Amino acid sequence: MAALEEIITIEEICSPRTPTQFLEWFEDNLREINKTDGINDQVILHEGIAKFFYEEVFPLFRLLQNKKDAWCDLKFKNLYGDQPFDVEIFGSKESEFPSFLEITMADQNYEDHLRMRYFAEHGDVCMTGPVTHTGTRKTGLNVSVANEAGDLTEMNQEKKDLIRNAIARKTSKAYPENTGLLVYFDDYVAFSMHKDKAVMDRFLDELDVDWTDKFSALYLVSASGNQIWERYRSEQDA
Numbered sequence: 001m002a003a004l005e006e007i008i009t010i011e012e013i014c015s016p017r018t019p020t021q022f023l024e025w026f027e028d029n030l031r032e033i034n035k036t037d038g039i040n041d042q043v044i045l046h047e048g049i050a051k052f053f054y055e056e057v058f059p060l061f062r063l064l065q066n067k068k069d070a071w072c073d074l075k076f077k078n079l080y081g082d083q084p085f086d087v088e089i090f091g092s093k094e095s096e097f098p099s100f101l102e103i104t105m106a107d108q109n110y111e112d113h114l115r116m117r118y119f120a121e122h123g124d125v126c127m128t129g130p131v132t133h134t135g136t137r138k139t140g141l142n143v144s145v146a147n148e149a150g151d152l153t154e155m156n157q158e159k160k161d162l163i164r165n166a167i168a169r170k171t172s173k174a175y176p177e178n179t180g181l182l183v184y185f186d187d188y189v190a191f192s193m194h195k196d197k198a199v200m201d202r203f204l205d206e207l208d209v210d211w212t213d214k215f216s217a218l219y220l221v222s223a224s225g226n227q228i229w230e231r232y233r234s235e236q237d238a
Contacts, residue, residue, distance in 0.1 A: 004050050013057055016077040018089060019068035026061045052078075056086050059184035062221045066228045071097065084175050087182075098180030098217050100108035104170055106162040106185040108134070111230050159190035160203050163220065168209045180217035187222035196226065204229055212236050 011166035017025060032210065033043065042050050057078055074097060075090040134142045164184050185191075191200060191223055203218065212219055212233040220229040 004033065004042055004053065005040050005048060007032050007039075008049065008053065009175060010049065010052070010080050014078050014080055015037065016075040016088075018073075018075055019064040019071050022064055022076055023061065023068060031073065042190050050222075052080060055184075057106055059105070059182055059221055060087055060101070060183070063182055063219055063221070063228070065225050084173065085179055096188055099176055100176055100179040101182050101219075102170060102175060102215070103182045105167040106159070106183055109193050111228055113172065121192070148210070150152045155190040155197060156196060159185060159187075160200075163203075164207065164209060164218055167211055167218070167232070171209060171214050173214070175222075176213055178216045180212070180219060181211060181215040182219045182221060184221050185223065187224050187227060191222065193225065200227075200229060204231055 033039065039050075046054050051233060055193075059078060060078065064071070073091055077088045077090070079086055079088060084102070086099035086103040089095075089097060089099055089101065130212070163183055163185055168179065170181055190196075200220070204218075211231075216233045218231040222228070
């Protein structure tokens with residue numbers, strides 16, 4: 001059976017690149033991944049190198065799609081392992097841009113993992129129905145997902161709660177000066193409409209978590225790549 005590790009390596013991922021270089025490199029690898037048989041489950045379940053690729057590299061890809069022109073002279077390097085940030089940025093002058101990025105996923109819970117496991121097993125899944133399960137991976141895991149439509153207002157509120165919790169988690173840790181926080185979230189159901197942008201704007205403006213004590217910038221980036229929100233410490237202090 002093929003594995004994503006046969007297509008891409010940690011060393012290759014962690015090479016410094018300009019936004020244009022990064023986007024071209026990432027898109028080339030996505031095409032290779034999409035045409036390779038036998039790795040679909042690894043990709044869906046974020047196992048092995050797929051966890052790093054889709055939970056830290058893909059969010060940076062979506063951010064750079066939106067910031068490639070403004071950040072064209074910078075270079076970005078993903079880092080693998082335990083350090084107080086996930087991306088090092090070269091070329092930042094006088095704190096005009098972050099020197100480091102910490103990346104976190106808002107949609108990181110066991111229910112989402114089980115939903116993707118159901119998708120891997122069955123080929124389709126309802127993204128709004130409640131998830132139930134019995135057993136464990138050792139004893140035999142049986143996952144069920146109800147085919148139910150959710151209330152958009154409730155789903156948007158749940159998404160805001162996940163984002164707030166993700167930001168709060170990260171503010172409890174220590175980071176180098178001039179580190180930016182990138183929060184990546186799934187917008188394929190919640191916040192999938194352009195009119196929802198104003199709802200998220202109000203949420204961020206009224207956020208009761210003081211992220212400015214730890215981060216110089218906050219980037220909220222959607223999985224679709226269609227939406228991005230930016231907040232900066234300097235703006236909050238003005």
